[in-house]
Amino acid sequence: xxxxxxxxxxxxxxxxxxxxxxxxxxxxxxxxxxxxxxxxxxxxxxxxxxxxxxxxxxxxxxxxxxxxxxxxxxxxxxxxxxxxxxxxxxxxxxxxxxxxxxxxxxxxxxxxxxxxxxxxxxxxxxxxxxxxxxxxxxxxxxxxxxxxxxxxxxxxxxxxxxxxxxxxxxxxxxxxxxxxxxxxxxxxxxxxxxxxxxxxxxxxxxxxxxxxxxxxxxxxxxxxxxxxxxxxxxxxxxxxxxxxxxxxxxxxxxxxxxxxxxxxxxxxxxxxxxxxxxxxxxxxxxxxxxxxxxxxxxxxxxxxxxxxxxxxxxxxxxxxxxxxxxxxxxxxxxxxxxxxxxxxxxxxxxxx
Ligand SMILES: Cc1ncc(COP(=O)(O)O)c(C=O)c1O
Numbered sequence: 001x002x003x004x005x006x007x008x009x010x011x012x013x014x015x016x017x018x019x020x021x022x023x024x025x026x027x028x029x030x031x032x033x034x035x036x037x038x039x040x041x042x043x044x045x046x047x048x049x050x051x052x053x054x055x056x057x058x059x060x061x062x063x064x065x066x067x068x069x070x071x072x073x074x075x076x077x078x079x080x081x082x083x084x085x086x087x088x089x090x091x092x093x094x095x096x097x098x099x100x101x102x103x104x105x106x107x108x109x110x111x112x113x114x115x116x117x118x119x120x121x122x123x124x125x126x127x128x129x130x131x132x133x134x135x136x137x138x139x140x141x142x143x144x145x146x147x148x149x150x151x152x153x154x155x156x157x158x159x160x161x162x163x164x165x166x167x168x169x170x171x172x173x174x175x176x177x178x179x180x181x182x183x184x185x186x187x188x189x190x191x192x193x194x195x196x197x198x199x200x201x202x203x204x205x206x207x208x209x210x211x212x213x214x215x216x217x218x219x220x221x222x223x224x225x226x227x228x229x230x231x232x233x234x235x236x237x238x239x240x241x242x243x244x245x246x247x248x249x250x251x252x253x254x255x256x257x258x259x260x261x262x263x264x265x266x267x268x269x270x271x272x273x274x275x276x277x278x279x280x281x282x283x284x285x286x287x288x289x290x291x292x293x294x295x296x297x298x299x300x301x302x303x304x305x306x307x308x309x310x311x312x313x314x315x316x317x318x319x320x321x322x323x324x325x326x327x328x329x330x331x332x333x334x335x336x337x338x339x340x341x342x343x344x345x346x347x348x349x350x351x352x
Contacts, residue, residue: 001345002244002245002246002284002285002325002345003243003244003245003246003283003284003285003289003338003343003344003345004243004244004245004344004345004346004347005241005242005243005244005335005338005339005344005345005346005347006241006242006243006244006327006347006349007037007040007042007043007240007241007346007347007348007349008237008239008240008241008242008349008352009042009043009046009348009349009350010349010350010351010352011237011239011240011352012043012046012221012222012237012240013046013049013050014235014236014237014352015220015221015222015224015236015237015240016030016032016046016047016050016051016052016221017050017051018233018234018235018236019200019217019220019221019233019236020050020051020052022200022203022204023203023215024051026203026206026208026210027210027213028203028208028212028213028214028215029053029054029191029213029214029215030051030052030053030054030214030215030217031052031053031054031055031056031073031193031214031215031216031217032047032050032052032054032055032056032217032218032221033056033057033075033196033216033217033218033221034047034055034056034057034062034066034218035057035058035059035062035075035218035336036218036219036222036332036335036336036339037222037241037335037339038062038339038340039057039059039062039063039065039066040339040346041065041066041067042348044066044067044068045067047068047070048067048068048069048070052070053070053071053214054070054071054072054073054092054214055068055070055071055072055073056072056073056074056075056216057072057073057074057075058074058075058076059076060074060078060082060085060086060089060090063089063090064085064089071091071092072089072090072091072092073090073091073092073093073094073118073216074086074090074092074093074094075094075216076094076128077094077095077096077097077100077120077128078093078095078100078104080100080103083100083103083104083107084107084111086104086107086115087104087107087108087111087113087115088111090115091116092115092116092117092118092152093115093116093117093118094117094118094120094128094155094193095117095118095119095120096119096120096122096128096129096130098139098142098143101117101143101146101149102142102146104117104148104149105146105147105148105149106148108148108149109147109148113148114148114149114150115148115149115150116149116150116151116152117143117149117150117151117152118152118153118154118155118191118193119136119139119140119143119151119153119154119155120154120155120156120157121136121154121155121156121173121174121177122156122157123156123158123164123170123171123173123174124162124164124170124173125156125157125158125159125160125161125162125163125164126161126162127157127160127161127162128157129155129156129157132173132174132177136177136181137180137181137184140181140184140185141185144185144187151187151189152189152190152191153189153190153191153192153193153214154174154177154178154181154189154191154192154193155191155192155193155194155214155216156174156193156194156195157195157196158170158195158196158198158199159195159196159198159227159228160196165198165228165229166194166195166198166199166202166228167202168202168207168209171194171208171209171212174192174194174209174212175209175211178192178211191213191214192211192212192213192214193212193214193215193216194208194209194212194213194214194215195212195215195216196215196216196217196218196219196227197215197217197218197219197220197225197226197227198226198227198228199212199215199228200215200217200220200226200227200228200233201226201228201229201231202228203215204226204233219332220233220236221240222240222241222332222335223238223240223331223332223335224236224237224238224240225238238329239329241330241334241335241338241339242327242328242329242330243285243290243295243327243328243330243334243338243344244325244326244327244328245283245284245285245311245325245326245328246283246284246323246324246325247281247282247283247320247321247322247323247324247325247326248282248283248284248322249281249282249322250279250280250281250282250315250320250321250322251279251280252277252278252279252280253277253278253280254276254277254278255272255273255274255275255276255277255278256272256274257270257272264305264307265307265308266287266307278314279314279315279316280304280312280313280314280315281301281312281313281315281320281326282310282311282312283310283311283312283313283326284309284310284311285306285309285311285344286306286307286308286309286310286311287306287307287308288308288309288341288343289337289338289341289343289344290330290334290337290338290341291306291333291334291337292305292306292311293331293333294330294331294333294334294337295311295328295329295330295331295334296328296329296330296331297313297326297328298326298327298328300315300316300317300318301313301314301315301316301318301326302314302316313326
């Protein structure tokens with residue numbers, strides 16, 4: 001059945017191997033992020049067989065079902081309603097709110113457990129974390145009083161909301177935070193979780209500060225590229241996931257609609273260029289599965305548009321028939337939506 005997402009397990013494994021080798025040269029631990037593929041267990045099994053140190057996901061629902069002996073890390077700051085599940089289903093969580101940490105402490109005491117946290121710092125990207133200029137010593141002081149909470153490290157997230165690219169200058173803010181905390185409280189922060197796939201260029205060029213000993217990697221492992229500049233990483237695959245969809249109509253039609261033009265099915269104003277008659281295919285996949293901007297078509301296929309259930313493409317110089325299929329590469333957002341669509345069949349490919 002189509003649409004089908006092909007999941008190339010061996011390519012994912014090879015991508016993990018490339019990143020693991022790169023990281024091990026600089027003594028940086030690899031936390032593999034599973035949320036883009038809904039923590040699919042076949043891919044988690046690949047992680048389980050690898051040198052990945054920890055598994056991270058932003059959704060507790062995923063962390064609840066993952067089968068692994070690796071440590072499970074909650075990446076999104078938990079909701080108050082999730083506190084008991086955080087303690088139950090995760091080993092470590094990223095945190096930024098003292099009130100939430102306090103609630104976790106009480107829950108952990110109740111169930112006689114210890115919970116490890118990494119306190120996040122916002123270095124200017126303006127997503128989660130204690131703002132680096134705020135009085136964080138007061139927060140640390142309170143955390144250290146909590147009997148069921150173990151502060152194992154600090155972390156930061158960049159290139160997410162503000163698009164801030166990791167640089168030595170940005171990381172100097174984190175270095176000051178680490179030095180200040182360790183000096184003030186005479187403690188050793190075990191984990192310095194310095195960022196995501198956007199920190200890879202700094203690492204590759206030998207400029208990642210040596211105190212950073214963990215990166216949390218999602219996109220690089222599935223698309224074989226870093227995210228600071230979007231460059232491919234040598235030896236990695238950009239097609240761990242591909243989409244195959246089938247042609248349900250193939251006809252020559254005019255490129256300009258006829259009549260008075262209003263809006264498309266999504267209420268957007270329409271715009272067309274008259275190219276005369278063109279060969280168009282309609283594929284049985286739509287915005288309910290994936291936004292057309294997230295599809296990367298093969299040569300000879302140009303995306304014209306999509307409604308909820310129909311993708312319309314122009315065919316140039318290819319010999320196709322109704323019932324044939326077309327395979328697309330995907331963006332990160334495309335993988336994310338296809339892996340969470342119940343209408344898309346998953347097909348696992350074990351060989352290269
Ligand atoms: C806190 C956190 N760290 C790391 C990542 C992974 O980022 P990337 O996919 O750019 O490697 C994400 C997003 O998935 C995240 O939310």
